[in-house]
Amino acid sequence: MPESGRFQHGLIIGKFAPFHLGHRLLIERALEQCERVSVWVYSRPDFAPMPSPLRRGWIREAFPARLFPGLHLLPDAPSTPDGPPLNSAPDATHRAYVRAVLDGWAAQLDWSKPDAVFTSESYGDALAAELGAVHVCVDAARVVVPVSGTRLRADVHGQRAFLEPHVYAHFVERVAVLGAESTGKSTLTRALGESLGTSWVREYGRDVYERENGVLTPEHFLEIAHGHRALEDEAARAPGVCRWVFCDTHAATTLMWSYLLTGTALPELHALADACRTRYAHTLLCAPDLPHEQDGWRANTEVRTVQQGFIRQDLGTRGAAFTEVTGSVEARVQQVRGLLGQ
Secondary structure, three states, rough: OOOOOOOEEEEEEEEOOOOOOHHHHHHHHHHHHEEEEEEOOOOOOOOOOOOHHHHHHHHHOOOOOOOOEEEEOOOOOOOOOOOOOOOOHHHHHHHHHHHHHHHHHHHHOOOOOEHHHHHHHHEOHHHHHOOEEEEEEEEOOOOOOOOHHHHHHHHOOHHHHHHHHHHHOOOOOOOOHHOOHHHHHHHHHHHHHHHHHHHHEEEHHHHHHOOOOOOOHHHHHHHHHHHHHHHHHHHOOOOOEEEEEEOOOOOHHHHHHHHHOOOOOHHHHHHHHHHHHOOOEEEEEOOOOOOOOOOOOOOOOOHHHHHHHHHHHHHHHHHOOOOOEEEOOOHHHHHHHHHOOO
């Protein structure tokens, strides 16, 4: 280390697939010892379910620029005539490629070459020597943070304690629970969350409906759709979430209610409804085989039948796959557990 006790420029290269607490430790140690730290998210092939821009975003959220001005996230690896080396290529090939890219950046940008390379890997000594830098090894034995990207990819849910909430949320699947009034969807949503030990989301539209005493405008329904999505995103980051978030209704049903109660719907609400087809890993439709319960806000049984028909029509029109659940709450929970392999 220089006499000043700090390096000028530290370099970290990794897949960050996914970004985990071991990576956080590595970056924190580099920031403690360097004036500037560059992080290069680098993999070929890339990881389709979590491409490099997403992985850089995870790091950026963990280390926001306003708090860590000395941290710089490098762009994707530049192409060469042969492309970036495959992950399986020999270490010497990767070292030569990294050196060539860094030389190019140093020539084109106001950018000094790194004088320190931070890794937790065995290749660190050779890579640092290739770059004329010092290797700083951090927790190579995985004692401080006993995890690796390979282990996480093999069992991301079992190893989720090593992921920050904003990273784990990417792997949490949303399950929509649909149905007309008094089909048991709110009860089922909560029962599923409790049965499977994870988060669940109430029907946000009910909050707005009661707040406005049942007098809603198209703008209110757009508010409902956005508010409900925000609750889902919050639940996906909540402590204790595991594998799934169960969601009481979604924007396509909100769109239906906008037309039923106001005769129209805003274009943005249509777009949010369209997004439901891919936003949810599973869609459940509660059958209207439970006794109708009047709570002072609901319509009658005949209207429930019409609502259920509209929901079925919407699912069919959008080509959205769904699973109908029937019977008691306990029976429905067991049906869903079977669907989810639990």
